[in-house]
Amino acid sequence: MKKLLIIAMACYGLSARAQLRESRDFLYLYSDSIIYANDIKFRPDFAGNLRVKVDSRNVPIAQVKFLNTKDGFFANTRKMGIMRTEEFAERIIAGKINVFQETSLAYVPFIYNPHYAYESQYPVTPVTSINSNMYYNKGYSDLMKLNYTNLKRDLRDDPRSMDMLRAYRRSMNTSTLFYIAGAASLLTGVFVATSEGKNAFSDKNFIIGSSIGGLGLGFITGGYLKTLSAKKKLENTIDVYNR
Numbered sequence: 001m002k003k004l005l006i007i008a009m010a011c012y013g014l015s016a017r018a019q020l021r022e023s024r025d026f027l028y029l030y031s032d033s034i035i036y037a038n039d040i041k042f043r044p045d046f047a048g049n050l051r052v053k054v055d056s057r058n059v060p061i062a063q064v065k066f067l068n069t070k071d072g073f074f075a076n077t078r079k080m081g082i083m084r085t086e087e088f089a090e091r092i093i094a095g096k097i098n099v100f101q102e103t104s105l106a107y108v109p110f111i112y113n114p115h116y117a118y119e120s121q122y123p124v125t126p127v128t129s130i131n132s133n134m135y136y137n138k139g140y141s142d143l144m145k146l147n148y149t150n151l152k153r154d155l156r157d158d159p160r161s162m163d164m165l166r167a168y169r170r171s172m173n174t175s176t177l178f179y180i181a182g183a184a185s186l187l188t189g190v191f192v193a194t195s196e197g198k199n200a201f202s203d204k205n206f207i208i209g210s211s212i213g214g215l216g217l218g219f220i221t222g223g224y225l226k227t228l229s230a231k232k233k234l235e236n237t238i239d240v241y242n243r
Contacts, residue, residue, distance in 0.1 A: 027054055028066035028140060035059065040069050066140060075100050075143055080135065089135050089143070095242030097154070099146065102133035136238075146234075148172075155241055164237040171230035178223030185216025 037054040051058040074088040089100035134146035193209025
C-alpha cells in the first residue's frame with residue numbers, strides 16, 4: 001500500500017510539472033531541481049562570464065538544462081559536443097518527441113546584449129540567428145542529435161512512424177547518390193573540356209565536357225530537391241509519432 005501511495009504521488013508530481021511548464025517561467029537544472037521565477041535574464045558577472053539571473057539570484061549557465069519563459073522553451077546544448085560554448089536550442093515542436101533548433105546565444109530574446117552597456121538606454125530588437133543543428137528529446141531527458149540512428153531507437157514503439165522514418169532514410173541515401181554523381185560528372189566535364197589545353201574551347205571536347213557538366217548540375221539539383229523531400233518526410237515522422 002505504501003509503495004502504491006509513493007507511485008501515485010510521483011505520478012501526480014510529474015503531471016503537475018507538465019502543466020506548470022506552460023504557465024510559469026522556470027529553470028530546470030541538471031540536478032533535476034526546478035527554480036520558478038517571475039523574471040529570467042542573462043547577465044555577465046564581474047569576470048565577464050554569462051550567468052542566468054533568476055529574479056534576485058544568479059545561476060551559472062552550466063547548471064541550466066532547460067529554461068522556460070514567455071519567449072519560449074530552451075535547452076542547453078553544452079553537452080552536445082566536446083569543445084562547445086554555452087548555447088541554447090529553442091523548442092520548435094512539442095509533444096511525445098520534442099524537437100529543438102539551435103539559436104545563437106547572442107540573440108535569445110531575453111538575453112543581455114553585451115554590445116550595449118545600458119540595455120534600458122539602447123533597446124535591442126532581437127535578431128534570430130539559427131543554424132542547422134537540430135536535436136530532440138522526450139520529456140526532460142538529455143538532448144539527442146536529430147538523426148536516423150537515434151530516432152530509430154526512440155520511435156520503435158510506433159510502426160507507422162518507423163515506416164516513415166525508413167522512407168526518410170531512403171530519400172537521404174538517394175540524395176547522397178545524386179550529389180556524388182553530380183560531383184563526378186562536373187569533374188569529368190571539366191577534365192574533358194580542358195583535355196587539349198589552349199585549343200580545348202574550339203573543338204568538340206568543350207561541347208562534350210559542357211554537356212557532361214550540365215548533367216552534373218542536373219544531378220546536384222535532383223539531390224537538393226530530394227533532400228527537401230527527405231526533410232519533409234522527417235517532419236511528418238515526428239508529427240505522426242506525436243499524435
